[in-house]
Amino acid sequence: MVIEKIKESRFTPDVFDITTFGTAFADHMLLSWYKDGKWSEPIIKPYGKLDFTPAISVGHYGQGIFEGMKAYKGETGDVYLFRPDKNLERLNKSAERLDMPQIPEEIFMDGLKALIDLDRQWVPSTYGMSLYLRPVMFATEEAITARSSNEYLFAILTAVAPNYYNKPLSVKVADRYSRAANGGVGFAKAAGNYAGSFYPTHLAREEGYDQVIWTDDATHTFIEEAGTMNVFVRINDKLITAPTSERILDGVTRRSMIELAKAEGIDVEVRKVTVEEMHTAHKNGQLKEVFGVGTAVVVNNYVAVGYASERLELEDLPETESYGKILKKKLVDLQMGISEDPFGWRLKVEENLVEA
Amino acid sequence: MVIEKIKESRFTPDVFDITTFGTAFADHMLLSWYKDGKWSEPIIKPYGKLDFTPAISVGHYGQGIFEGMKAYKGETGDVYLFRPDKNLERLNKSAERLDMPQIPEEIFMDGLKALIDLDRQWVPSTYGMSLYLRPVMFATEEAITARSSNEYLFAILTAVAPNYYNKPLSVKVADRYSRAANGGVGFAKAAGNYAGSFYPTHLAREEGYDQVIWTDDATHTFIEEAGTMNVFVRINDKLITAPTSERILDGVTRRSMIELAKAEGIDVEVRKVTVEEMHTAHKNGQLKEVFGVGTAVVVNNYVAVGYASERLELEDLPETESYGKILKKKLVDLQMGISEDPFGWRLKVEENLVEA
Known part of the structure; x- marks a missing residue:
């Protein structure tokens, strides 16, 4: 895994005051590219722009899948994931049905943990709040012909998560x-x-x-x-x-x-x-x-x-x-680590997974 | 309409020798951006890369629609479209169902004609061949929340079109x-x-x-x-x-x-x-x-x-x-302009629509 840290964090405590879901992205993102039948070494780098032409396959043929997950911070400051194995499993089921490549466990799990560890200050500790995690895979080949793409991007984005709906529906x-x-x-x-x-x-x-x-x-x-x-x-x-x-x-x-x-x-x-x-x-x-x-x-x-x-x-x-x-x-x-976890659903994100 | 012509055309006669469909793009593309409830003035510029983050909405929520059209060159060198009004009509029906904005006729039709006029040398005159035209609209907002995007790109791409299938299926x-x-x-x-x-x-x-x-x-x-x-x-x-x-x-x-x-x-x-x-x-x-x-x-x-x-x-x-x-x-x-057109389906693309 390649780590390219942000020069200066964009974090300030008031990022948690945001009221719209999924628009305030944390410092880093994880990327891996699929080409010639294999995934590239994942890279964690500052969240930002990539180059795509308007022929990007997903814009035309819709091969895109994602997962929704959250990172939680407990009272002790520990950061937790919730049943991430289920998300990986489902992502790969989605990938199969959409004729997309499988994501290896190490890219997904190690990438996720390293990314959250690096941006752990972005995980709020207020009860009921969390950092939203968005693993996503979409077709990136520059080809406008109706067939499965030969190239994909797998990314994990993270964004501050206020209440998704601010009222009962x-x-x-x-x-x-x-x-x-x-x-x-x-x-x-x-x-x-x-x-x-x-x-x-x-x-x-x-x-x-x-x-x-x-x-x-x-x-x-x-x-x-x-x-x-x-x-x-x-x-x-x-x-x-x-x-x-x-x-x-x-x-x-x-x-x-x-x-x-x-x-x-x-x-x-x-x-x-x-x-x-x-x-x-x-x-x-x-x-x-x-x-x-x-x-x-x-x-x-x-x-x-x-x-x-x-x-x-x-x-x-x-x-x-x-x-x-x-x-x-x-x-x-x-x-959030407040109660016992008899099911074994909670996964603590260890610290200093990523060398500074 | 803004025209930014390519400095040096990438056209050579051997572009017509390509055997894969939809991967060899002509010199220019048309772009218009939807934001704040309106479409920007269309621009024709060299085909190439744009900046998108991996949070681009279409990669997550799939709001993408397109049309498939072709430009044909007759024996006289005239270039024709075939029933483009039907494609515009269907694109806007697709847009409605996908909760996307309507494309105004002038952006679609004038843009299409100007683009083809500019790249008319890319339209092959060999019987049965054509330049494939790909109007496409997709969601570009940088937001990972499951709702209609507030921003879209409308583009027209053009690519050399050999036989889509090289055999009976x-x-x-x-x-x-x-x-x-x-x-x-x-x-x-x-x-x-x-x-x-x-x-x-x-x-x-x-x-x-x-x-x-x-x-x-x-x-x-x-x-x-x-x-x-x-x-x-x-x-x-x-x-x-x-x-x-x-x-x-x-x-x-x-x-x-x-x-x-x-x-x-x-x-x-x-x-x-x-x-x-x-x-x-x-x-x-x-x-x-x-x-x-x-x-x-x-x-x-x-x-x-x-x-x-x-x-x-x-x-x-x-x-x-x-x-x-x-x-x-x-x-x-x-x-291809070989036979009469009793139905009024053929539309000639006038020359010099675009000032050099």
């Missing part, structure tokens, strides 16, 4: 547009999945909603996911979430929430859940909460769910009663 | 993977549609096929399109092609072929066609030909169609009998 259940096809790329964290979701989200906003809950493209019967969040529905005291599938992202936060819920003794079911079931439960006063979970958002308890022309309002349960809020606290406490 | 009918969802972005020329198709195509290659014919994602019953081609099936003397839909690209070549077929007195039906119908016709000796059409490929008569574990071999009909070959000649003759 209201969400619209998709009844016209879709996010994923059977036999498509819905399970992958693929660039095109996001691009396709923005216009329907735009339309949902015009109806007064913040996001869309996606349903199956054939019948719009089953609740799938919310684009940047997996969805949990609580009916009475049963917590239900859809099984992952080739249309649904296998979220690390989703998995962790299921395990935390089980450990808490919450009755959690992984099974298909229909829009109609949610609607009926609401009518009968049994729909206690609906929430989205994901690395960027953590947990967001929805205030309303739009279903056809109806707006199902949801009660704002107190911290002690809401499964979403209870599990969020469990998760953040574990991530 | 064999194609595999999709029975596991899919290209498009109902309510998705299949009808748009969106970057992510291509990214999702490469891995299934890779698998088809391992089975000895060149490309995939996509079917509906729910049942794999209906023939849709072939990724870079719309598909025509000829059963006896009837030519059938699927209607466009929200899952199928509205190809300019497809439209033109339908109109040319009608003008030729060929019995052409635009209706759903099932894989089973094609299979049965083959068994009964009634499947005369299957071909793909598109701007890049023009017309490609398939030599074989893979259906489940069967390989349906197709006869190589002579030039005078194959509808694909007859219509291809009609189309190319019209595009």
Whole structure:
């Protein structure tokens, strides 16, 4: 690994005051280039510009995948990652489906740790805050012909992460547009999945909603996911979430929430859940909460769910009663090193991995 | 429009000898930047590098759309475009679905004409050859947060276009993977549609096929399109092609072929066609030909169609009998200014649009 340190850090304590997510980048980035069938030695260097022509393949054919992760700083000043092995695993699953090369574990894990160690002052210690980590791979070959690129960039970027949403969301259940096809790329964290979701989200906003809950493209019967969040529905005291599938992202936060819920003794079911079931439960006063979970958002308890022309309002349960809020606290406490980690999910980033 | 001419042209007559599509770029490119809700004055400048960071939005969220067009040089030396209004129309339909800004007609059309006029020596006059034109728009904002970009680049690139495929193709009918969802972005020329198709195509290659014919994602019953081609099936003397839909690209070549077929007195039906119908016709000796059409490929008569574990071999009909070959000649003759243009499809690029 080559390290090219920034001459003068751009860090000041007020970087943590930023309110927009993913626009204030830390000092360094990690880069590795894929060409002639192999990855270059990774380099950590100051975040900044690279040379690309407008023929850059990803701009035309969309071979781009990414991961969302966070680094947390505990009260002792230690910096932690959360289940990074799951992100590497998923990145490589995405890569396979998008016909892109696999990222070797040493580039991903050693690169990630070295980068965070170098920029550890950028990790905030305020409860619930973190440094967002963005491993990304995209096609860089200068060729406008519809085939897999022969060249890729793998990068890890880091950006200060305030709350992704600064309020509880209201969400619209998709009844016209879709996010994923059977036999498509819905399970992958693929660039095109996001691009396709923005216009329907735009339309949902015009109806007064913040996001869309996606349903199956054939019948719009089953609740799938919310684009940047997996969805949990609580009916009475049963917590239900859809099984992952080739249309649904296998979220690390989703998995962790299921395990935390089980450990808490919450009755959690992984099974298909229909829009109609949610609607009926609401009518009968049994729909206690609906929430989205994901690395960027953590947990967001929805205030309303739009279903056809109806707006199902949801009660704002107190911290002690809401499964979403209870599990969020469990998760953040574990991530920040406040609570024990019986699952072995937390990974401490050792200091001085990088020579000065 | 700002024109910054190349100091010394890179053109030499042997650029036309290239055998790979989309990798040899002509002297200039057109660029316009979208920011703060408006497009910048377009600039034509030497093709080359721009500055982007790895946080460039399209690499993460896939907002990228494009068009494929060609410039043709006739025997008189005149240079023609083919139905460019249709490409502008479709680009803006793609833009809407991908939540991207509309491209004004003057940037697209005036830019295109000026660019081609400037690089007209790059348009080959050999029959069947052309200069490939690639209008493209992608998201350039430096922000890693899952929302529509606030900044975009619109570019027109041009590259020497040898035959896209140097042989008739064999194609595999999709029975596991899919290209498009109902309510998705299949009808748009969106970057992510291509990214999702490469891995299934890779698998088809391992089975000895060149490309995939996509079917509906729910049942794999209906023939849709072939990724870079719309598909025509000829059963006896009837030519059938699927209607466009929200899952199928509205190809300019497809439209033109339908109109040319009608003008030729060929019995052409635009209706759903099932894989089973094609299979049965083959068994009964009634499947005369299957071909793909598109701007890049023009017309490609398939030599074989893979259906489940069967390989349906197709006869190589002579030039005078194959509808694909007859219509291809009609189309190319019209595009190159050899035949009359009763449809008003050809647009001559005037000379000296750009001051030297």
